[in-house]
Amino acid sequence: MDLEALNVKLSYPLIITGVAAALIGFFWFVGRLFNRSKPFPRGLVAPAVLILVGLAVASAPPVIGKLVPIDLGPRDKMVEGERHLTLTGWDRKDYAFLASKPDTVVLQMANTDVTDATVALLAEYSKLRELDVSDSKITDAGLETIKKLPALTTLYLNRTAVSDAGVRTLADHATLKVIHLRGTAVTKEAADQFKAGKPGRRALIDEPK
Amino acid sequence: MPIPECPPGDTRLAYYFAQAVDLAYYNDDGPAKFRDQLGLEAKLISVGNTQVYVAGDDANIVCAFRGSESPTSIDGLKDWFLTNANNLLVLPEGRAGTDFAAAGVGARFHRGFLEALESVWAPFLAAVEAAYTQKERPIWICGHSLGGALALLAAWRLERAGFPVHQVYTFGAPMIGNAAAAAAFEKNLGGRVFRVIDIKDVVPKLPTISLTSNLYEHCPKELTVGQGTPAALAADLAPGDTIAPEAAPGVWAAVLGQIEAHFMNNYLSRLSQG
The missing domain is CATH 3.80.10.10 (Ribonuclease Inhibitor)
Known part of the structure; x- marks a missing residue:
């Protein structure tokens, strides 16, 4: 299967997983802001990373779609x-x-x-x-x-x-x-x-x- | 009121189809309104989240696609998040894939619009075929917003299915595909597609805020309604280099004006002024 078709096929799972991860990261981040049992800025690193990874995963299909050249064969x-x-x-x-x-x-x-x-x-x-x-x-x-x-x-x-x-x-x-x-x-x-x-x-x- | 007899792309024709696409937003009382206002016998085809009226009289067949509904309703939310935002450029699978690949192996289309059309395609084609077989008449297709995108894609597929598309009118429609797709649409439907846009309406510039978007391109001819130029619009939005506090309400009004410019009421009033 070519890369474009694979990207299209995986796009829904990737976007849903990415958005879900980013949302969980967001609520985790907000929770950490209010519950400072962990030391202040350091406790925010893990949820912030989760948000960024989630957004990166969710935006992968359109970015890959743009980078992969279109197959002009039969x-x-x-x-x-x-x-x-x-x-x-x-x-x-x-x-x-x-x-x-x-x-x-x-x-x-x-x-x-x-x-x-x-x-x-x-x-x-x-x-x-x-x-x-x-x-x-x-x-x-x-x-x-x-x-x-x-x-x-x-x-x-x-x-x-x-x-x-x-x-x-x-x-x-x-x-x-x-x-x-x-x-x-x-x-x-x-x-x-x-x-x-x-x-x-x-x-x-x-x-x- | 019958379809006015005038040259393709005439404002009177655009106004007629503006009324038809406005009526396409009605559900139960739609057929009665089509009969009263346009003299057409109309039937609503609704599958999943896509709605289209197939209407006709003795001389014409009119297909009017409904656009996105307001995001304040569940149907509207589905339109915006499952259809409009689903903007990966693809070629579909199956028979639709063959029909759209006919635009060229490099042509790619907006996935959300393709899926929206696919859901309604079988009953829609059957209705058009029944009407056309009963009597060969010009087939007119129209739609507002998302419905305009569907009207263009439907025109392509109807023609591939062997039903001659007479003319297509879209109002504030977004782009549907990449440059190869737009070029093929221009070649095959050019001169028969009329894309009515208000200079202030932002939707025809969509999808330009997405990651994939600069790959999108508009196809055929554009008719502009309303006054104004892009430069005047920019001046409305940002008078001077910075926005002075006293200018802020004006800027906000300009932004709201751009959103309102997309609504069918705006297109109807612009076109009724001739």
Whole structure:
């Protein structure tokens, strides 16, 4: 487990323990102020230390959270038994490993260096339900690969160069339900045509200006 | 009164949604007030400490999130200590984690707001889906304070769930995530999110007093209501280098004014003046 995840996981116990220790230290300190059976300033040292340690423990999670660098590698998570893979905004360039993850159910890679060739790596993705290639260099040619994905229900193409003709090639897809087309040149007519193809379909498109 | 037909971000629209988020603070008599004042049939969804009205008429769907309640009540204390103060920046687990990671693997969000939204998410999504399936209409989302933060996060998740978000209006909302998150929200929701703030309201500057806070950043467009500039406000708060005894009541009034600036009544009166 990486340090950030560990910090998040331990944050509640640390904050609760720290605050509790600081509170106990506070009451101990006040008690010592009024009951001077111990010699005066020296008797206050132990409760003061407890307060400081408590505050340090309670503030550790946010401080660590700020110091630990954020991992910009691929985010590969199993969610209810399904592989959800996110590469959007990552700091790597090599997409070749995608060919070895054909069990992926959700793939998010809204990056400008994704091309039709990257999408071609997904040919064997028989379980892929959601694909986000917004902001990528995908064209209508890439949609030829995408339309053969047998389980696809949701496709994100925001701010790409796909056209009305490309969207029409998706019309007969058996499972595709939602297409995101914001920031594209796709017309309302083409979007409506897709929606009319099967009941329950939706297309997200910008309002005409 | 129906939703006014005017350009996105117009003051008249902001005033309409200011009324909606004000009504979101009501419980039992909320639906009647939504009907009387805004002509909307509204349903309150309340799970744990999060409340949202899903309302609609023939032409629109309006979702209004309730903000933090006064810390003088148990619910208010929970809002402030379990939600607002819980400001570690995280990506959540589960399906919500996938949806928010779509903003980028480096995006991080306010944990308290994420948990507050998660508690109400399933019934909220079901209500929006039912309304939208019945008839496709523009979906408007709004909220005040904590509710404004939830409105933004909900807009993101609704869009990821395939429901087009028409416009979002937040009033005195705090920041919800780090710079990567704000940039992604700007890219995807920019031009549709209107963040109404009063220059005197301090909450939109939150969370800046926490240890993690300088990592937070605001997302999209800001509409300022009320007069004044940051410099004038600073002069109100500290006239001269030191505070003379006779100026002290004025300083205290300025501080109270900043707190009052956050209340929905202030936003309503500012916006009603046009």
